[in-house]
Amino acid sequence: MSEIVLLGTGNLATHLFEAFSNHTNYKIIQVYGRTQESAGYFKDKVSITSDFRDLRAADIYLTAVSDHAIQEVIQRIPAQKGLVAHTSGSTPLLSLAQRNGVFYPVQTFTKNTTVCFSGIPVCVEADSESDTQLLEDMAKSISNHVYRLNSEQRKALHLAAVFSCNFTNHLYRIAEDICNKHLIDFKILQPLIIETAQKLTVSSAKENQTGPAIRKDQNTIKRQLDQLQATSLKELYTLFTQLIQQENEGKL
Amino acid sequence: MSEIVLLGTGNLATHLFEAFSNHTNYKIIQVYGRTQESAGYFKDKVSITSDFRDLRAADIYLTAVSDHAIQEVIQRIPAQKGLVAHTSGSTPLLSLAQRNGVFYPVQTFTKNTTVCFSGIPVCVEADSESDTQLLEDMAKSISNHVYRLNSEQRKALHLAAVFSCNFTNHLYRIAEDICNKHLIDFKILQPLIIETAQKLTVSSAKENQTGPAIRKDQNTIKRQLDQLQATSLKELYTLFTQLIQQENEGKL
Numbered sequence: 001m002s003e004i005v006l007l008g009t010g011n012l013a014t015h016l017f018e019a020f021s022n023h024t025n026y027k028i029i030q031v032y033g034r035t036q037e038s039a040g041y042f043k044d045k046v047s048i049t050s051d052f053r054d055l056r057a058a059d060i061y062l063t064a065v066s067d068h069a070i071q072e073v074i075q076r077i078p079a080q081k082g083l084v085a086h087t088s089g090s091t092p093l094l095s096l097a098q099r100n101g102v103f104y105p106v107q108t109f110t111k112n113t114t115v116c117f118s119g120i121p122v123c124v125e126a127d128s129e130s131d132t133q134l135l136e137d138m139a140k141s142i143s144n145h146v147y148r149l150n151s152e153q154r155k156a157l158h159l160a161a162v163f164s165c166n167f168t169n170h171l172y173r174i175a176e177d178i179c180n181k182h183l184i185d186f187k188i189l190q191p192l193i194i195e196t197a198q199k200l201t202v203s204s205a206k207e208n209q210t211g212p213a214i215r216k217d218q219n220t221i222k223r224q225l226d227q228l229q230a231t232s233l234k235e236l237y238t239l240f241t242q243l244i245q246q247e248n249e250g251k252l
Numbered sequence: 253m254s255e256i257v258l259l260g261t262g263n264l265a266t267h268l269f270e271a272f273s274n275h276t277n278y279k280i281i282q283v284y285g286r287t288q289e290s291a292g293y294f295k296d297k298v299s300i301t302s303d304f305r306d307l308r309a310a311d312i313y314l315t316a317v318s319d320h321a322i323q324e325v326i327q328r329i330p331a332q333k334g335l336v337a338h339t340s341g342s343t344p345l346l347s348l349a350q351r352n353g354v355f356y357p358v359q360t361f362t363k364n365t366t367v368c369f370s371g372i373p374v375c376v377e378a379d380s381e382s383d384t385q386l387l388e389d390m391a392k393s394i395s396n397h398v399y400r401l402n403s404e405q406r407k408a409l410h411l412a413a414v415f416s417c418n419f420t421n422h423l424y425r426i427a428e429d430i431c432n433k434h435l436i437d438f439k440i441l442q443p444l445i446i447e448t449a450q451k452l453t454v455s456s457a458k459e460n461q462t463g464p465a466i467r468k469d470q471n472t473i474k475r476q477l478d479q480l481q482a483t484s485l486k487e488l489y490t491l492f493t494q495l496i497q498q499e500n501e502g503k504l
Contacts, residue, residue, distance in 0.1 A: 121440045156434035164427035165448045166463030173457035175416035182408040188373045196417045197449035205425035211418030
């Protein structure tokens with residue numbers, strides 16, 4: 001049985017706590033929150049504290065705090081022998097503790113939404129092979145999709161996620177705005193949007209590309225550019241059209 | 253019982269044929285294909301023809317052909333009293349037949365993939381109220397999501413689909429390329445991509461926006477721009493970052 005101290009009380013901390021609750025091999029023995037109130041969710045379930053001096057000895061200290069707070073939190077954990085792992089995709093493996101690691105679940109977490117952790121990929125890294133193995137085993141105990149990624153790869157993965165999730169969501173917003181403006185129920189597009197995402201599990205984005213750009217349908221491209229009013233949206237439309245056409249010709 | 257002649261033998265035609273097979277109120281009585289071979293799939297199931305002169309009298313003539321072929325196909329249907337409807341999202345309501353309509357299923361169809369038509373939105377339009385009703389009833393007999401959209405709205409919907417599906421797929425491709433380049437399994441991102449799409453069914457894209465741009469995390473933005481090599485990708489990253497930040501400040 002490995003004992004874990006969880007530092008953080010937000011969405012990710014809550015979901016990790018639930019994933020490890022009633023686990024045979026891993027037990028969260030304490031949750032740290034900045035204030036007693038912030039740890040309210042946990043108080044009837046596990047020992048809580050808001051004082052670093054009260055942190056208990058554990059095998060693993062897992063931080064689930066905002067990126068900008070990671071360093072400070074780790075530095076305030078009293079000298080201990082446990083492995084200290086953060087859960088951030090965009091933060092490299094640190095060298096602040098004696099043993100350092102990363103335990104990064106690749107998903108966005110929303111409060112009050114139950115997630116099935118087994119389907120969520122977890123990427124692990126540590127500064128020794130034995131600790132990498134330790135985190136890998138821990139990840140495999142809650143997820144069926146565990147990957148070893150080094151900091152350089154995780155940085156690239158984070159960039160890829162910005163394109164495929166953050167920017168994609170903004171494209172959804174543009175589509176939502178166009179629909180609203182024309183009194184069209186945005187729900188009409190949702191099955192197509194979900195199908196476009198799900199298709200990636202059976203074929204590559206390259207194979208799945210459709211639309212006026214790849215068909216070089218100049219009439220539609222011209223007409224759609226005319227439909228757009230904002231200069232920045234015309235610019236975005238033109239840039240995507242060029243990128244899709246160039247990629248397809250192998251020019252990038 | 254309404255009788256339908258289906259013109260076209262591609263993916264959409266096949267899926268429409270299946271959706272209406274064994275239907276109580278609608279019966280596809282004939283399928284037209286450019287050649288006897290192209291209609292091969294249908295030949296043991298229904299009467300087929302490759303000669304416009306052999307088209308049978310029907311209540312509805314439904315074209316499921318490429319956008320550029322719609323006009324020619326409709327013009328070659330011998331003078332008849334039936335309603336002639338096309339299935340194209342990007343084509344306006346035409347005035348080529350005595351009675352004209354649009355029956356547009358909003359989904360991409362892939363051969364050999366069974367689809368459940370009941371979940372696919374269908375948008376209808378016609379040049380009379382009674383024909384709009386006729387198409388609406390026909391759509392409701394196979395789909396639970398039927399909408400009346402005029403040509404102007406359908407044109408806007410098509411533009412919205414280009415942003416939220418075609419351009420989105422290209423963002424997936426960029427992410428896939430970044431992963432491949434760094435020997436990262438693109439599968440790691442798939443659950444997050446699907447979650448980003450599915451979130452739209454519970455909250456708006458505006459509410460769902462996350463990432464460095466909306467957080468105004470200048471360190472990450474600068475670092476990620478440095479990670480990108482191709483000028484066009486730097487340009488795309490910068491444009492999205494501006495759009496997300498401007499939209500959020502209500503400047504657009």
